[in-house]
Amino acid sequence: MCLKTLEIKFALPSSIKLNQAIGSIMQGVLMERIDHDYATYLHQQNLRPYSQYIFFSKKQNCLIWRISSLNDEAENKILTPLLDLPYSIYLRHKQVNITTLNKEIIYNNTYEKLAQKYFSSIINTDEKAFIDFKFITSTTFKSQGKYIIFPDLHLLITNLLNRWNTYSQTDFLNDKTVYSQLQKHLYVADYKLNMRPFSLEGIRIPAFVGTYTIGIQPNPTAQKIFAMLSEFAMLSGIGIKTAIGMGAVQTQIHF
Amino acid sequence: MCLKTLEIKFALPSSIKLNQAIGSIMQGVLMERIDHDYATYLHQQNLRPYSQYIFFSKKQNCLIWRISSLNDEAENKILTPLLDLPYSIYLRHKQVNITTLNKEIIYNNTYEKLAQKYFSSIINTDEKAFIDFKFITSTTFKSQGKYIIFPDLHLLITNLLNRWNTYSQTDFLNDKTVYSQLQKHLYVADYKLNMRPFSLEGIRIPAFVGTYTIGIQPNPTAQKIFAMLSEFAMLSGIGIKTAIGMGAVQTQIHF
Numbered sequence: 001m002c003l004k005t006l007e008i009k010f011a012l013p014s015s016i017k018l019n020q021a022i023g024s025i026m027q028g029v030l031m032e033r034i035d036h037d038y039a040t041y042l043h044q045q046n047l048r049p050y051s052q053y054i055f056f057s058k059k060q061n062c063l064i065w066r067i068s069s070l071n072d073e074a075e076n077k078i079l080t081p082l083l084d085l086p087y088s089i090y091l092r093h094k095q096v097n098i099t100t101l102n103k104e105i106i107y108n109n110t111y112e113k114l115a116q117k118y119f120s121s122i123i124n125t126d127e128k129a130f131i132d133f134k135f136i137t138s139t140t141f142k143s144q145g146k147y148i149i150f151p152d153l154h155l156l157i158t159n160l161l162n163r164w165n166t167y168s169q170t171d172f173l174n175d176k177t178v179y180s181q182l183q184k185h186l187y188v189a190d191y192k193l194n195m196r197p198f199s200l201e202g203i204r205i206p207a208f209v210g211t212y213t214i215g216i217q218p219n220p221t222a223q224k225i226f227a228m229l230s231e232f233a234m235l236s237g238i239g240i241k242t243a244i245g246m247g248a249v250q251t252q253i254h255f
Numbered sequence: 256m257c258l259k260t261l262e263i264k265f266a267l268p269s270s271i272k273l274n275q276a277i278g279s280i281m282q283g284v285l286m287e288r289i290d291h292d293y294a295t296y297l298h299q300q301n302l303r304p305y306s307q308y309i310f311f312s313k314k315q316n317c318l319i320w321r322i323s324s325l326n327d328e329a330e331n332k333i334l335t336p337l338l339d340l341p342y343s344i345y346l347r348h349k350q351v352n353i354t355t356l357n358k359e360i361i362y363n364n365t366y367e368k369l370a371q372k373y374f375s376s377i378i379n380t381d382e383k384a385f386i387d388f389k390f391i392t393s394t395t396f397k398s399q400g401k402y403i404i405f406p407d408l409h410l411l412i413t414n415l416l417n418r419w420n421t422y423s424q425t426d427f428l429n430d431k432t433v434y435s436q437l438q439k440h441l442y443v444a445d446y447k448l449n450m451r452p453f454s455l456e457g458i459r460i461p462a463f464v465g466t467y468t469i470g471i472q473p474n475p476t477a478q479k480i481f482a483m484l485s486e487f488a489m490l491s492g493i494g495i496k497t498a499i500g501m502g503a504v505q506t507q508i509h510f
Contacts, residue, residue: 149443150405188404188461194447206443 001071001169003114003235005107006079010063010098016091018056018063020138020198023245025093026054026065030078033085038077042243047166049074051237053137053248062101066248068235070167079105107235111168118228123255129216129223130189130254131230133238137248138198138207141239147205149195151212156238157182160229163236178225185222189215198246207246227253256326256424258369258490260362261334265318265353271346273311273318275393275453278500280348281309281320285333288340293332297498302421304329306492308392308503317356321503323490325422334360362490366423373483378510384471384478385444385509386485388493392503393453393462396494402460404450406467411493412437415484418491433480440477444470453501462501482508 016022030052031039042048052067067082069075088097123129133151141148141155148155157179165174193210216223230251237247285307286294297303307322322337324330343352378384388406396403396410403410412434420429448465471478485506492502 149446188450190450191404192449195443195445 001111001167002075003068003070003107003109003111003232004075004079004105005066005068005235006082006103007106008065008067008082008085008103009060009101010065011101012056012062013094013096013098015096016094016098020196020245021200022054022063023052023137023198024200025091026052027244028093029089029091030067030082033081034077035081038073047163048243049167050078051235051242051247053237053242053245055136055248063098066106068107068237070163070236111164111170114228114231115170115172117231118224121224123220123223123227126218127255128218129227131214131216131226132252132254133212133214133230133233134250134252135193135209135212135238135248136250137245138196138205138209139239139247139249140198140205140207147207149206149208151191151193151208153186153188153214154183156214157186157226157229159238160233160236164229164232173225181219181222182226185217185219186226187215187217189213198241200241200244205241205246223255227255256366256422257330258323258325258362258364258366258487259330259334259360260321260323260490261337261358262361263320263322263337263340263358264315264356265320266356267311267317268349268351268353270351271349271353275451275500276348276455277309277318278307278392278453279455280346281307282499283348284344284346285322285337288336289332290336293328302418303498304422305333306490306497306502308492308497308500310391310503318353321361323362323492325418325491366419366425369483369486370425370427373479373486376479378475378478378482381473382510383473384482386469386471386481387507387509388467388469388485388488389505389507390448390464390467390493390503391505392500393451393460393464394494394502394504395453395460395462402462404461404463406446406448406463408441408443408469409438411469412441412481412484414493415488415491419484419487422491428480436474436477437481440472440474441481442470442472444468453496455496455499460496460501478510482510 049070054063054065057064069079088099090097161173190213193208196209198205198207216226233249233251238249239247304325309318309320312319324334343354345352416428445468448463451464453460453462471481488504488506493504494502
């Protein structure tokens with residue numbers, strides 16, 4: 001089962017005001033390009049087999065759109081048609097055309113290879129490990145009907161495990177002891193966060209961006225599993241509404 | 256019952272490394288100056304009738320130490336002797352002398368006058384109010400034996416109410432409906448926070464600094480009570496270990 005990320009760069013349109021709402025506009029672009037039946041199927045899913053987000057790169061002075069597929073079907077039905085995106089595309093909401101500069105598959109892996117990468121590696125487990133989670137688009141969780149305005153370690157772990165178990169077709173994280181193993185050895189080592197609500201059709205969803213560093217005690221199993229999940233997080237996203245651009249994360253592992 | 260803040264400025268010693276541990280060193284200076292029996296009494300208290308913190312002011316290029324008394328006894332037994340602090344004082348832990356530049360009472364009020372200030376004022380209650388809590392020294396809460404690494408609205412409200420009710424000798428916030436009134440109308444409007452642990456005798460207490468903005472719905476009672484408590488917070492501090500320099504806060508009200 002494959003894991004892929006397609007990156008599309010767009011020239012920065014002069015007449016467009018950039019804000020987080022562009023995430024849901026790009027979700028519209030995506031939906032227009034894909035098979036109608038598959039779009040209907042996606043709408044019925046609670047956890048969707050893809051994530052997408054767009055951000056402005058200051059360094060490259062362009063918009064960068066990243067779409068990740070979490071299973072083979074999503075690759076075929078979403079990434080393949082988007083690879084055929086024409087040079088100029090029309091954003092109906094903004095009534096402007098934007099032009100594509102480049103399309104590239106920037107991540108190409110399978111669940112099996114990703115697991116192998118961490119489980120066959122020699123990790124120095126006498127030391128603590130640290131993983132930075134840099135939330136680059138507004139991220140939030142929902143628990144018991146309420147938005148959770150700070151990252152919560154329990155929700156973050158269960159969210160990633162849930163996505164992995166739904167789409168990977170590998171069985172090895174499907175054990176109840178996995179969560180308790182992680183929960184026991186993980187802790188919040190550092191953070192630098194601020195609130196950045198996500199506006200969606202006039203509704204303000206409280207959310208956060210910034211850096212959240214998770215420390216892992218010197219435990220080989222916990223370090224391997226969580227390092228693997230943190231690489232997966234860059235494709236799956238974290239928390240709610242990752243299909244409309246929320247919950248995009250860049251992770252960095254320090255063993 | 257009086258509320259006072261004494262501010263003492265010190266010349267920046269060249270040979271001293273400034274970190275948060277200076278808070279507990281200043282607590283030592285304070286304890287050496289006060290009556291032995293009163294010091295013993297303070298040690299037995301869970302909530303102490305004073306708070307103190309020290310910070311480096313870039314603007315004024317000096318160390319600023321602020322000690323606040325929350326009742327008349329603390330004023331007499333702590334602030335009065337500290338007003339007699341000599342020009343040069345010796346910090347045993349650091350083995351250096353520091354010199355005082357200035358001593359000044361920068362806040363002088365009573366609980367009654369503070370209450371009057373907010374309850375006799377005409378507040379435009381058709382609008383939301385916002386109060387910025389700027390945590391300037393490491394702040395944390397303890398709940399069910401655990402440190403709380405993000406500000407928690409419930410803990411913040413109960414902490415302030417508890418301190419007010421312990422020391423004010425006014426009765427008007429001692430009603431159980433006060434908490435529910437506040438809880439119902441207050442929400443987190445914004446934040447920009449980072450972790451800054453407090454090191455105490457080799458133990459690392461997880462804590463945070465930064466800005467936390469609380470919004471208050473257009474409700475006159477909730478706005479008045481919480482505005483009053485937020486002014487009080489600058490003297491009482493918030494959370495645990497405010498006697499050794501943690502939990503110092505500057506608040507700003509925007510009606």
